[in-house]
Amino acid sequence: MTVAETSHPAPERRGTRRGSDFARLSRRVAEAGLLDKRPGYYAMRIGLVAALFGGTWALFAALGDSWWQLGVAVLMAVAFAQVTLLAHDLAHGQITRSRRVSRIAGLIVGNLAVGLSYGWWMDKHTRHHANPNHEDHDPDVAPDVLIWSQRQAEASRGLPRFVGRWQAFLFFPLLTLEGVNLKVSSFRALRRPSLKHRGTEGALLAAHVVAYLAAIFVVLPPPMALLFVAVHQAAYGVYLGCTFAPNHKGMPVLTAEDELDFLRKQVLTSRNVRGGRLVNTALGGLNFQIEHHLFPSMPTANLRKAQPIVRDYCASLGVDYVECGLLESWGQALRHLHEAGRPLRAARS
Known part of the structure; x- marks a missing residue:
């Protein structure tokens, strides 16, 4: 949906910027010490994630040729997703102020541990943060396979036009391919001259693939090994999709006509997810998406503390602050996808 297609308050158009609103909020948050590193x-989170990651591989090796390995594949998908969420925090400078340390650690946990190009993903995610849910500038709402607005539907061709008619029903099945898609995109990014340290990135990605497949095919016979890889990658893709989809999907999609100040651009396109400690752990703190978009370098542990400050401040400005439960967030995303594909269903009928 576009801004005009939602019930959310219409954002200000050109000539009505309020650049000082975010500055006042930022001072409040900084004075509360919430931008300080944790x-x-x-240290505790990295230790727990490392134990989960190493423990799943140890369990995999101990079980050997067994159908119980399919359960291990799902557990390993959870471990891979948690490592990916740590890479996300590194990319935002949440863990350390040193860019060099963040990059080295990001290459290890991203490229080597889970097979995701740290440099490619960091570039893509930075562009998303700069213009969230913007049709022209946010790579996360580009009409690749899925379409995110009726305007994109009307201009779609090929696979997006075919899938777009019933994409709400195909969303979760398509997520099973997301893990593989991220790896393919990571290797494709190595062809870009703009990607820094391409040699190192490529070597670590190749090392991951070789070590990953070698470990699985050494322990399991080929048919079981292939099934293990399929289950693991499918579960990994679904986990990541269910982590990122609630954050923006179903929120207003911006176009060139919408020019907002920083605060409104981030808040009006983001959604928080309620759910307590379990949801907070499963989503890596991204359930506080509004606070994360306003303060990307804020440590995950501080997002919960920043929420009441941000929510009250938005209320004082009359800026819509959206939060709901996890299932409702998925429902909103699916309804949005179905509505975006309406012109394609109408054209076919």
């Missing part, structure tokens, strides 16, 4: 929190 080394103790991240």
Whole structure:
């Protein structure tokens, strides 16, 4: 949906910027100490994620040729997703202020551990943060396979036009391919001259693929090994999709006609997800998406503390602050996808 197609308050158009609104909020958050790093929190979190990651591989090796390995494949998908969420925090500078340390650690946990290009993903995610849910500038709402607005539907061709008619029903099945898609996109990015340290990125990605497949095919016979890879990658894709989809999908899609100040651009296109400690852990803190978009370098552990400050401040400005439960967030995303494909169903009928 576009801004005009939602019940959310219409954002200000050109000539009505309020650049000082975010500055006042930022001062409040900084004075509360919420932009300070949290080394103790991240030391504990990294230790737990490393134990989960290493433990699943140890369990995999101990079980050997067994149908129980399919359960291990799902558990390993959870471990891979949690490592990916750590790479996300590294990319935003949440863990350390040193860009060099963040890059080295990101290459290890991203490229080597899970087979995701840290440099490619960081570039893509930075462009998303700069213009969230913008048809022309956000790569996350580009009409690749899925379409995100009726305007995109009317201009679609090929696969997006075919899938777009019933994409709400195909969304979760398509997520099973997302893990493989991320790896393919990572290798494709190596052809870009703009990608820094391409040699290192490529070597670590190749090392991951070789070590991953070698470990699986050494322990399991080929048919079971192939099934293990399929289940693992499918579960990994679904986990990541269910982590990122609630954040923006179903929120207003911006166009060139919408020019917002920083605060409104981030808040009006984002959605928070309620759910307590379990949801917070499963989503890696991204359930506080509004606070994360306003303060990308804020440590995950501080997002919950920043929420009441941000929510009250938005209320004082009359800026819509959206939050709902996890299932409702998925429902909103699916309804939005179905509505975006309406012109394609109408044209076919």
